[in-house]
Amino acid sequence: MTDYDTVSADVEHEEEIPEDHPRYQDLLTRHRIEKGVEKGITHLQGMHAEGRGSAFDYLLGEATIPSADDAERAAAAHLLLADHPVLSINGNVAALVPSEMVALAEATGADLEINLFNRTPERIEAIADHLREHGAEDVKGLEANARIPNLDHQRAKVDEDGIYDADVVLVPLEDGDRAEALNEMDKTEIVIDLNPLSRSPQVADVPIVDNIIRAVPNMTEHARVLADEDEAVLRSIINEFDREAALEQAEDRIRSGEL
Amino acid sequence: MTDYDTVSADVEHEEEIPEDHPRYQDLLTRHRIEKGVEKGITHLQGMHAEGRGSAFDYLLGEATIPSADDAERAAAAHLLLADHPVLSINGNVAALVPSEMVALAEATGADLEINLFNRTPERIEAIADHLREHGAEDVKGLEANARIPNLDHQRAKVDEDGIYDADVVLVPLEDGDRAEALNEMDKTEIVIDLNPLSRSPQVADVPIVDNIIRAVPNMTEHARVLADEDEAVLRSIINEFDREAALEQAEDRIRSGEL
Numbered sequence: 001m002t003d004y005d006t007v008s009a010d011v012e013h014e015e016e017i018p019e020d021h022p023r024y025q026d027l028l029t030r031h032r033i034e035k036g037v038e039k040g041i042t043h044l045q046g047m048h049a050e051g052r053g054s055a056f057d058y059l060l061g062e063a064t065i066p067s068a069d070d071a072e073r074a075a076a077a078h079l080l081l082a083d084h085p086v087l088s089i090n091g092n093v094a095a096l097v098p099s100e101m102v103a104l105a106e107a108t109g110a111d112l113e114i115n116l117f118n119r120t121p122e123r124i125e126a127i128a129d130h131l132r133e134h135g136a137e138d139v140k141g142l143e144a145n146a147r148i149p150n151l152d153h154q155r156a157k158v159d160e161d162g163i164y165d166a167d168v169v170l171v172p173l174e175d176g177d178r179a180e181a182l183n184e185m186d187k188t189e190i191v192i193d194l195n196p197l198s199r200s201p202q203v204a205d206v207p208i209v210d211n212i213i214r215a216v217p218n219m220t221e222h223a224r225v226l227a228d229e230d231e232a233v234l235r236s237i238i239n240e241f242d243r244e245a246a247l248e249q250a251e252d253r254i255r256s257g258e259l
Numbered sequence: 260m261t262d263y264d265t266v267s268a269d270v271e272h273e274e275e276i277p278e279d280h281p282r283y284q285d286l287l288t289r290h291r292i293e294k295g296v297e298k299g300i301t302h303l304q305g306m307h308a309e310g311r312g313s314a315f316d317y318l319l320g321e322a323t324i325p326s327a328d329d330a331e332r333a334a335a336a337h338l339l340l341a342d343h344p345v346l347s348i349n350g351n352v353a354a355l356v357p358s359e360m361v362a363l364a365e366a367t368g369a370d371l372e373i374n375l376f377n378r379t380p381e382r383i384e385a386i387a388d389h390l391r392e393h394g395a396e397d398v399k400g401l402e403a404n405a406r407i408p409n410l411d412h413q414r415a416k417v418d419e420d421g422i423y424d425a426d427v428v429l430v431p432l433e434d435g436d437r438a439e440a441l442n443e444m445d446k447t448e449i450v451i452d453l454n455p456l457s458r459s460p461q462v463a464d465v466p467i468v469d470n471i472i473r474a475v476p477n478m479t480e481h482a483r484v485l486a487d488e489d490e491a492v493l494r495s496i497i498n499e500f501d502r503e504a505a506l507e508q509a510e511d512r513i514r515s516g517e518l
Contacts, residue, residue, distance in 0.1 A: 030307055037303060044296060044306060048289055051310025055454070059318075195314070255514055 025062055026054055029096060029213055036095025040126045043118045046092040049173065056194035057211050059254045064218060067249035068210040074241035075170065075190045075206045076222035077234040079108035082168035082188070088115040089141070093172050093212065094127045098134035100216040105136075107223040110170070113162040114141030117175050119154060151181045172212050174200045192216075196250040207243055209250035284321055285313050288355060288472055295354025299385045302377045305351040308432065315453035316470050318513045323477060326508035327469040333500035334429065334449045334465045335481035336493040338367035341427035341447070347374040348400070352431050352471065353386045357393035359475040364395075366482040369429070372421040373400030376434050378413060410440045431471050433459045451475075455509040466502055468509035 011017055017027045033050045036042030064072075079085045087101055087110050094101075094114075105112050114127050128139045144157035146164035155178060158164045163182075171179060172192035176199030183189050183203045191204035192215050201207030208215050226234060270276055276286045292309045295301030323331070338344045346360055346369050353360075353373075364371050373386050387398045403416035405423035414437060417423045422441075430438060431451035435458030442448050442462045450463035451474050460466030467474050485493060 030304070033307070034303055044293055044303075045289065047303060047306040048292070048310035048313070051307035051312075052314045053310075054307070055311045055314030 025211065025213060026057070029054065029211070032095050033092060036091060039095075039130070040122060041130055042091040042095045043123070045118070046090075046095070050092060050096075053173075053194040053211070056254065060194070060209070060250070061253070062211070064210050064214045065249060065253050067246040068208055068215070069218065070241055071206050071208040071243075071246050072210070072215055072219045073222045073226075074238050075208060076108065076219050076226055077237040078168050078188055078190060078206060079104075079110055079170070079219075080223060080226055081231065081234050081238070082108075082110075082166075084166050085110035085168040085170070086113050086140070086163050086166035087111070088113055088163060088169060088171045088174070089127065089131065090114075090116055090173060091118075091123065091127065094130050096212055097216045098131055098136075100213070100220070102131065102135045104170075104216055104220045104223065107220045107227070111138065111140050111162055111166075112136055113159055114139060115158060115163060115171075116141075117155060117178070119144075119157065148178065148181045148185065150184060151178060156181070171200070172216075176200050176203075179203050196247045196254070201247065205243065206241065207247055209246070284470065284472060285316070288313065288470070291354050292351060295350060298354075298389070299381060300389055301350040301354045302382070304377075305349075305354070309351060309355075312432075312453040312470070315513065319453070319468070319509070320512070321470070323469050323473050324508060324512050326505040327467055327474070328477065329500055330465050330467040330502075330505050331469070331474055331478045332481045332485075333497050334467060335367065335478050335485055336496040337427050337447055337449060337465060338363075338369055338429070338478075339482060339485060340490065340493050340497070341367075341369075341425075343425045344369035344427040344429070345372050345399070345422050345425035346370070347372055347422060347428060347430045347433070348386065348390065349373075349375055349432060350377075350382065350386065353389050355471055356475045357390055357395075359472070359479070361390065361394045363429075363475055363479045363482065366479045366486070370397065370399050370421055370425075371395055372418055373398060374417060374422060374430075375400075376414060376437070378403075378416060407437065407440045407444065409443060410437060415440070430459070431475075435459050435462075438462050455506045455513070460506065464502065465500065466506055468505070 014028055014031050033042055033047055037044060037047055085108055087105055089112055114124055131139050140159045140162035143159045146158050146160035147156040148158055163169055166187060168188040170190045174191055179191055179200035180203050189204045190206040191200045192208045192212050193201045196209045273287055273290050292301055292306055296303060296306055344367055346364055348371055373383055390398050399418045399421035402418045405417050405419035406415040407417055422428055425446060427447040429449045433450055438450055438459035439462050448463045449465040450459045451467045451471050452460045455468045
């Protein structure tokens with residue numbers, strides 16, 4: 001993990017990271033999270049979580065494996081078919097893929113809702129501003145006038161006309177307790193997480209084991225391709241997706257991969 | 260990785276983390292690094308590196324595997340036999356194991372030297388103070404009046420009567436470039452790193468693939484047990500240690516482990 005340090009910590013703008021660097025994606029990710037912490041968007045522990053994710057991504061070969069691509073396509077189909085799809089945004093998601101989440105929301109007609117584990121008014125505001133700077137028009141999560149059942153008060157806050165009402169939710173990099181509680185609300189839950197054995201992907205209807213910076217643009221791409229398809233086609237994509245097989249393939253890749 | 264978040268970020272003192280928590284070691288490690296960042300001891304990127312390490316530790320089963328114990332014993336023998344052993348301290352090491360490094364220095368007669376990748380006078384001072392609070396009497400690395408050859412100026416700074424002069428150096432969580440440059444200086448190099456394929460353990464004479472919070476106290480324990488042994492016994496421990504086998508065993512454990 002220490003080889004990471006061989007690129008200077010002094011990069012001020014992400015354009016300074018050479019695109020042909022063998023660790024480009026990883027350096028970009030780390031840089032964005034670091035900026036997120038500096039801006040008050042990302043909790044300090046988000047830097048730790050990102051480091052943890054980067055180790056799993058390294059073991060995955062820093063690539064979208066075929067089962068992850070299948071999951072991203074099925075997720076796009078779910079979002080397109082939903083009555084009320086919502087994309088949940090936490091501090092790491094906002095730091096890493098703000099414009100990409102806005103694009104996915106536009107491609108699928110989904111709402112964006114800020115949903116923080118370590119919730120403070122300052123962080124909520126900073127993230128809402130950050131999303132608006134990246135093109136978001138309507139940002140939910142500021143009201144927090146409903147609660148997810150079976151979670152402690154502070155962690156349970158959501159918008160009544162947002163996540164609480166949603167039939168399909170995308171919760172990237174989500175805490176296990178909350179992923180489980182959302183699942184019990186009978187929503188279709190899509191999770192993005194690099195550790196296939198984390199509780200969040202384990203409970204998800206569609207577990208995506210991939211780096212969020214690859215997963216979200218790929219979901220948007222699938223959504224654009226599928227936008228004009230009949231409901232029957234979308235349903236068959238959803239039915240063909242095998243969540244158990246996807247989790248297994250990710251675990252196999254990590255075990256037998258290029259470590 | 261997100262399951263980590265289920266312990267509150269609001270723990271103010273490490274005593275508040277329940278010792279019987281299944282992730283006690285990991286939570287303790289994360290807490291100490293977080294405090295280190297707050298105190299100006301640890302660079303923000305140290306939080307990322309620690310997260311990365313924690314994923315590898317998870318794959319190792321969060322245990323000292325037999326080959327790591329062998330490596331820690333061989334490392335203790337090297338330090339005891341050295342003419343001038345030096346223990347290198349960076350921001351993560353200072354945050355994670357300050358009193359443990361002081362104890363290892365005492366058990367082996369080694370010097371402690373602060374040696375930072377992102378060197379600023381403020382961080383040097385904060386780390387020196389932190390080590391003194393944890394019992395260190397003499398702290399090197401403040402002079403920085405010598406240079407490791409083949410490294411850029413800023414990264415190469417060491418003390419002439421410290422790392423520059425040492426015959427055996429312990430460099431935990433070291434950057435790959437510096438590990439390589441130190442190795443080329445014909446020193447016996449002991450590295451602690453959780454990723455067996457990182458460049459630092461790959462170039463080390465004694466690669467220790469273990470969590471530093473387990474490795475350092477275990478080295479001290481070995482040093483105390485071996486303190487009265489003859490030179491011949493220490494030499495045989497060193498000769499019997501097989502670095503290639505240790506790296507392979509760590510990689511096998513990560514691949515086939517309890518992921």
